[in-house]
Amino acid sequence: MDLQVALLLGQDGLTNGAIYALLALALVLVFAVTRVVFIPQGEFVAFGALTLASFQADKTPGTLWLLLAAGGLVSLFEVGAALRRRKLGLVAPTLLWNLAYPALAAAIAVLGHPVAWPLAFQVLLSLALVVPLGPMVYRLAFQPLAEASVLVLLIVAVAVHLVLVGLGLLIFGAEGSRTPPFSEASFEIGSIAVNGQTVWVLVASLVLVGSLFVFFDRTLRGKALRATALNRTGARLMGISTVKAGKQAFMLAALIGAFSGVLIAPITTIYYDSGFLIGLKGFVGAIVGGLTSYPIAAAGAVLVGLLESYSSFWASAFKEVIVFTLIIPVLLWRSLKSQDIDEHQ
Amino acid sequence: MKLRIVAAMLVAATFVSVARADVNVGVTLSATGPAASLGIPEKNTVALMPTIIAGQKINYVVLDDASDTTTAVKNARKLVSENKVDVIVGSTTSPNSLAMIDVAAEAETPMISMAASSAIVDPVDARRRWVFKTPQNDVQMSTAIVEHMTNNGIKNVAFIGFADAYGEGWFREFSKVAELRKLKIVASERFNRTDTSVTGQVLKILSSNPDAVLVAGAGTPAALPQTTLKERGYKGRVYQTHGVANNDFLRVGGNSVEGTFLPAGPVLVAAQLPESNPVKKSALEYVNKYETAYGKGSTSTFGAHAWDAGLLLQNAIPVALKKGQPGSKEFRSALRDALEGLKNVTVSHGVVNMSAVDHLGFDQRARVMVKIENGAWKLQ
Numbered sequence: 256m257d258l259q260v261a262l263l264l265g266q267d268g269l270t271n272g273a274i275y276a277l278l279a280l281a282l283v284l285v286f287a288v289t290r291v292v293f294i295p296q297g298e299f300v301a302f303g304a305l306t307l308a309s310f311q312a313d314k315t316p317g318t319l320w321l322l323l324a325a326g327g328l329v330s331l332f333e334v335g336a337a338l339r340r341r342k343l344g345l346v347a348p349t350l351l352w353n354l355a356y357p358a359l360a361a362a363i364a365v366l367g368h369p370v371a372w373p374l375a376f377q378v379l380l381s382l383a384l385v386v387p388l389g390p391m392v393y394r395l396a397f398q399p400l401a402e403a404s405v406l407v408l409l410i411v412a413v414a415v416h417l418v419l420v421g422l423g424l425l426i427f428g429a430e431g432s433r434t435p436p437f438s439e440a441s442f443e444i445g446s447i448a449v450n451g452q453t454v455w456v457l458v459a460s461l462v463l464v465g466s467l468f469v470f471f472d473r474t475l476r477g478k479a480l481r482a483t484a485l486n487r488t489g490a491r492l493m494g495i496s497t498v499k500a501g502k503q504a505f506m507l508a509a510l511i512g513a514f515s516g517v518l519i520a521p522i523t524t525i526y527y528d529s530g531f532l533i534g535l536k537g538f539v540g541a542i543v544g545g546l547t548s549y550p551i552a553a554a555g556a557v558l559v560g561l562l563e564s565y566s567s568f569w570a571s572a573f574k575e576v577i578v579f580t581l582i583i584p585v586l587l588w589r590s591l592k593s594q595d596i597d598e599h600q
Numbered sequence: 601m602k603l604r605i606v607a608a609m610l611v612a613a614t615f616v617s618v619a620r621a622d623v624n625v626g627v628t629l630s631a632t633g634p635a636a637s638l639g640i641p642e643k644n645t646v647a648l649m650p651t652i653i654a655g656q657k658i659n660y661v662v663l664d665d666a667s668d669t670t671t672a673v674k675n676a677r678k679l680v681s682e683n684k685v686d687v688i689v690g691s692t693t694s695p696n697s698l699a700m701i702d703v704a705a706e707a708e709t710p711m712i713s714m715a716a717s718s719a720i721v722d723p724v725d726a727r728r729r730w731v732f733k734t735p736q737n738d739v740q741m742s743t744a745i746v747e748h749m750t751n752n753g754i755k756n757v758a759f760i761g762f763a764d765a766y767g768e769g770w771f772r773e774f775s776k777v778a779e780l781r782k783l784k785i786v787a788s789e790r791f792n793r794t795d796t797s798v799t800g801q802v803l804k805i806l807s808s809n810p811d812a813v814l815v816a817g818a819g820t821p822a823a824l825p826q827t828t829l830k831e832r833g834y835k836g837r838v839y840q841t842h843g844v845a846n847n848d849f850l851r852v853g854g855n856s857v858e859g860t861f862l863p864a865g866p867v868l869v870a871a872q873l874p875e876s877n878p879v880k881k882s883a884l885e886y887v888n889k890y891e892t893a894y895g896k897g898s899t900s901t902f903g904a905h906a907w908d909a910g911l912l913l914q915n916a917i918p919v920a921l922k923k924g925q926p927g928s929k930e931f932r933s934a935l936r937d938a939l940e941g942l943k944n945v946t947v948s949h950g951v952v953n954m955s956a957v958d959h960l961g962f963d964q965r966a967r968v969m970v971k972i973e974n975g976a977w978k979l980q
Binding site: 260263264267270271274421424428429430431432433450519522523524526528529531532533563564565566567568569571572574575 | 632633634636637639640760763789790791792794795796797798799800801803804807819820821823824831848851852854
């Protein structure tokens with residue numbers, strides 16, 4: 256291995272690592288706020304990428320029907336709950352978000368002819384279709400169980416993952432898609448060529464991490480989320496709605512997932528089930544951070560990306576083994592070091 | 601009293617339906633999971649198969665094994681014990697088919713696999729007596745590739761394949777043939793279907809400076825190594841296997857798969873075959889039938905393997921019907937013998953001549969070399 260190969264591998268590892276880092280952050284966020292180990296995180300990656308690809312192939316993306324159906328279900332639940340509790344004032348905003356908004360987005364996607372739009376608008380519309388699925392999934396699958404144990408929530412998360420993968424096969428088909436890169440530009444840094452998409456991935460990840468930091472540190476909503484993560488009961492006593500916090504966490508997770516999908520779709524072919532493995536590598540990163548620390552999780556995910564890249568050069572047949580074996584020493588070290596894992600149980 | 605009569609009628613009805621002597625064909629295939637892109641066209645094809653053969657009604661029981669070996673075995677057991685099928689067709693992938701051999705042999709039910717690995721029917725022993733298959737062996741295909749390489753002055757070649765049974769099987773067969781023909785394998789790399797990047801493997805391949813690269817993957821995931829090779833400025837030849845022979849591969853690969861060579865079943869380029877080719881008519885018949893039902897450009901060679909299994913049955917069932925009643929042990933055994941005795945049956949992938957030692961029955965006519973030109977398959 257000469258220096259050039261090492262640098263190219265490093266570049267590749269960083270690109271994938273940046274995506275894993277974003278997913279690791281989303282996983283830590285969801286776990287901290289709702290105690291859900293969010294296995295279906297990867298599905299949002301696939302949904303985001305494939306929705307964008309559908310627009311470019313001039314097809315109506317299947318996510319549209321999924322959004323309409325999920326919105327309809329949520330509306331039914333919410334209206335039923337509102338009627339039981341005789342709080343009819345809640346009905347209007349619920350219907351607005353779960354029926355009117357999906358219908359509007361659907362109308363735009365069907366009638367607006369997005370194939371002719373510039374890429375940036377296609378990306379925005381894809382996000383607009385996929386991201387609301389996050390809070391809807393929370394409402395349907397997790398909110399009724401919000402007080403259940405971590406194990407129950409994990410089992411539900413696995414079930415949601417299987418449902419979403421199945422739906423993905425149904426609406427997108429078995430074959431994968433690729434989308435054109437955000438920029439065709441290519442730079443020469445020293446002796447190696449860096450392509451535009453790599454720069455896009457790195458910059459977008461940094462910007463997203465930065466804005467998450469600002470959100471959690473500087474805004475009231477972000478602080479409310481942090482408070483919920485630290486102490487649910489305490490947060491409720493302070494008048495923070497844990498339900499709302501849960502929905503916001505899932506919305507952010509869906510946003511991060513779908514955006515990662517849009518970022519990675521020009522680099523590789525994405526299939527309806529690609530998301531799981533990408534999410535799992537983000538999960539390894541999140542585990543390194545003990546599912547609590549954002550910076551360590553992000554660093555762990557970048558490490559996973561680099562390890563993957565270099566091991567694919569040295570021993571490609573064992574790449575996956577090497578990456579996932581990383582989790583064992585980390586878990587050993589963490590379980591020896593810390594005694595306070597049960598704090599949230 | 602009334603209840604008793606109803607119950608008696610229900611029991612009677614069940615007996616009637618069992619006694620009715622239709623031929624039951626049990627199908628298990630991978631319509632979901634990683635092999636779905638192969639399993640779905642197979643499933644579509646089963647729906648086009650004839651429901652009456654030689655005046656006998658044929659029932660198809662189609663199950664999905666989700667590309668999972670355990671489920672495939674469970675399906676096979678269910679088909680023989682609950683549905684009392686006379687023949688099993690399936691499964692889509694080699695690992696699934698290999699695992700189902702025991703069930704077929706135990707239940708003494710003939711089985712026709714739609715998977716590639718030669719280990720499914722070779723050697724024909726006490727268990728594999730019952731097993732047949734329709735796709736070309738990987739040995740036949742690797743010989744075709746190696747021949748094409750050596751004829752074109754290629755001296756050393758790099759290999760990159762799936763890190764699973766498909767890639768390993770190909771490497772084993774390919775390296776055997778390559779050694780015989782003095783072709784040097786300078787790099788052997790693996791990748792996963794779901795990998796988002798193969799830069800590491802490709803850099804390693806480039807550093808070994810090969811005249812040609814063989815990518816052994818199935819379906820659209822096999823496009824990724826080639827795209828990366830192109831990105832990294834590789835100028836040599838690239839060979840693919842027949843596992844990529846569907847139009848989605850062309851869509852996903854786009855420009856970067858131009859000029860690729862691969863061996864494939866003749867059905868892939870049915871319209872381009874010369875009139876003298878005996879396979880042309882049966883291949884075109886399948887393509888027309890499939891595209892009428894599912895739209896233009898929708899055929900794949902995988903669905904054709906299922907079609908061929910159907911053609912074998914259409915030729916074997918009339919013979920077996922003379923020896924026994926469907927649903928009986930005699931019929932299943934006669935069906936096995938009839939399958940083994942098939943001679944000169946033209947299917948969409950070639951001409952089948954079965955024998956007691958060959959349960960595939962293909963010869964040279966079952967493969968052609970194809971080049972990708974202007975985003976389309978071109979017969980060489």
